[in-house]
Amino acid sequence: MAAYPTPDVVTALAPDASSLKAGRGLASPGKWTLAAGNDTALWGLMQGSGKDPYHVRVLADGSATKCSCPSRKFPCKQALGLLLIAAGQPAKLASSAPPDWVEEWLASRAEKTTKTEAKAAKAAEEAPKAPADGKAQAQRRxxxxxxxxxxxGFLNQWLGDLVRQGLAEAPVTDHSFWENTARRMVDAQAPGLARRLRQARETALSDAMALDDARKNAPRLPDDLGRLHLLLTAGTRLEALDPDLRAEVEQFLGWTVAQESVLSGPGVTDRWFAAARTMEEEERVITAVTWLYGAESGHHAMWIQSAPVQQPVFTPVPIGRWLEGELAFYPGVQPLRALWKTPFPTTQAPSGGVPFETVSQVLERYAHGLAVNPWRTVIPFYLHARSAREKQGKKEWLVDGDGQALPMVPNDARRQLMRAISGGQPGLVFGLWDGYEVTPLGMESETGWVSLT
Structure with missing residues (x-):
């Protein structure tokens, strides 16, 4: 019999609590027109609201799924339901030969794996060579x-005019105020600057809607604009910057780094703990971010996958599990973003805990990071801490063993989930610190790791 994932592993694969609940509702063979599997894959037919049933395909270890349903969540509830049947009732799965639509999917994945490996090998082989069209590339650049x-130059003048006018007088909450300038940055082939202008508008709206006195008395928009001005200054001095910092600044401005270039560089082989995965949709593109931590290297890593809404294709990894594989990091100061050099990392059973910091250490690391790279304003961390609410007011804090604390984002649902899991007791928490508030993304419970996203 195939070694299918355990129920805990399937639970960790779920993108959110609602998907897991819906998947459990489909974890009965009687609800499926077909539910089958072998040592390689699971497959099934589930009748949806349309005329044709959904075609569900899942690798036997749960590391990849594909479904014809319109869901934008990965894995979808059908894939989770099929995995839960395999985890709890494997004998109920039909043992037939895979149909053509499953064989085609498996063949396509095998072909992509071969191409990825060949592409990486070719990039590594050709990396030392000068490109044939180097002159043309230099001209385009x-x-x-x-x-x-x-x-x-235009944006620098625009910022100067804004400061002279005063933020209180400018229509900073109006969409067009920021969007018109952002579009000019897109036309100037600086999409990174456009992205920061749009983020500044979101900050301005958050400042305007703030309920707590601390946010009202210390709005965050000036910080965003200050970093934007600093980025413009660095952008005019690229030749004078350290190579790593220059690479970072160019990426913030909007230059892209080819994946082939990243994969051709050195990698870090390690056991990587998958702590959390977030998914966002912006301008008809879905972006999935998986946060990883290397047991031996001590490196944090951020693996980003993007795809159009119409055809989102992601390689999910089980959250709360260890993955054996090699990551290649994008160039920059204290590199964080990475790609898998290992096409499909091997999932390992939980073994050993993740080392955690104190609040003081998190703040010290954040300050050091800002000193060398002032535009990376978010860092991942692990704390052994508990959540505590203020006696007066609604603010909630993450308190470590030394009694030091960091404020948490005002997300009542997430905070209630943390209290329900921990019962008010301290435990290992993974989150992001942006200099203002903590966004908790995962935590350890008595039964294993729990995603808070």
């Missing part, structure tokens, strides 16, 4: 730099 320089 120079032309783009001219356009970006014009855009940065």
């Amino acid at each position: 120079a032309k783009r730099m001219e356009r970006m320089a014009e855009g940065m």
Whole structure:
């Protein structure tokens, strides 16, 4: 019999609590037109609201899924239901030969794996060689730099006018106020600057809607604009920057780094703990971010996958599990974003805990990070802590063993889930610190790791 994932592993794979609940509702063979599997894959037919049933395909270890349903969550509830049947009632799965639509999916995945490995090998082989069209590339880069320089000059003047006018007088909560300038940055081939302008508008709206006195008395928009001005200054001095910092600044401005270039560089082989996964949709693109931690290297890593809404394809990893594989990091100061050099990392059973910091250590690491890279304003961390509410007011804090605390984002549902899991007792928590508040994304419970996203 195939070694299918355990119920705990399937639970960790769920993108959120509602998907897990819906998946459990489908974890009965009687609800399926077909539910089958072998050592390689699971497959099934589930009747949805349309005429044709959903075609569900899942790798036997749960590391990849595909379903014809319109859900934007991965794995979807059908895939989770099929995995839960395999985990709890494997004998109820039909033992037939995979149908053509399953064989085609498996063949396609095998072909992609082969191509990925060949592409990485070719990139590594050709990396030392000068590109044949180096002169043309240099000309294109120079032309783009001219356009970006014009855009940065305009934006610098725009920021100066805004400061002279005063933030209190400017229509900073109006969409068009930011969007018109953001579009000019896109036209100047500086999409990173456009993204920061749109983020500044979100900050301005949050400032305007703030309920707590601390946020009202210390709005965060000036910080965003200050970092934007600093980025513009760095963008005009690229040649004088340290190579790692220059690579970082170029990416913040909007230059992309080819995946082939990243994969051709050195990698870090380790056991990586998958702590959390978040998914967001922006401008018809779904972005999934998986946060990882290396047991031996001590490296934090951020693995990003993006795909159009119409055809989102992601390789899910089981949250709360250890993955054996090699990561290649994008260039930069204290690199964080990474790609898997290992096409499909091997999932391992839980073994050993993740080391945690104190609040003081998190703040010290954050301060050091800002000193060398002031534009990376979010860091991942692990704390052994408990949540505590203020006696007066609604603010909730994450308190470590030394009694030091960090404020948490005002997300009542997430905080209630943390209290329900921990019972008010301290435990291992994974989250993100942005200099203002903690966003908790995962925590340890008595039965295993729990995703809070």
